[in-house]
Amino acid sequence: TNDAAAAAAGDYRFLQEPIQLAMESDSDWLTPLHCFVRKYCVQVFCATEKDVAIPSKGKRKPIQVGQVGIRCPHCHLHETTIST
Numbered sequence: 334t335n336d337a338a339a340a341a342a343g344d345y346r347f348l349q350e351p352i353q354l355a356m357e358s359d360s361d362w363l364t365p366l367h368c369f370v371r372k373y374c375v376q377v378f379c380a381t382e383k384d385v386a387i388p389s390k391g392k393r394k395p396i397q398v399g400q401v402g403i404r405c406p407h408c409h410l411h412e413t414t415i416s417t
Contacts, residue, residue, distance in 0.1 A: 347399060351378035351406065376406045 355372035363371070378384070380400045389396055396402070 348377070348379040348401075351376040351404075353377075354403065374405055374407070375403055376409075377401065377403055 353372055354375040354377060355368065359368045359371055378401070380396050380398055380402060382398055385396050385398055
């Protein structure tokens with residue numbers, strides 16, 4: 334998407350808001366199920382202080398502020414409501 338291209342352009346910037354993994358050309362290359370997952374079930378984000386405070390299971394190293402990752406937006410919303 335244009336959001337992803339703008340976020341990647343130039344010097345490194347902290348992503349203020351998560352962006353979806355989907356691209357307009359996904360339907361040319363992927364199955365409808367994979368298109369759905371990329372559009373609604375996966376987002377790219379930069380970890381914030383709030384993200385670091387949420388317990389993360391199975392991580393070898395602790396999450397750091399500014400670290401880039403992928404997550405399920407639905408599970409993330411559930412985790413943030415439980416931890417607050």
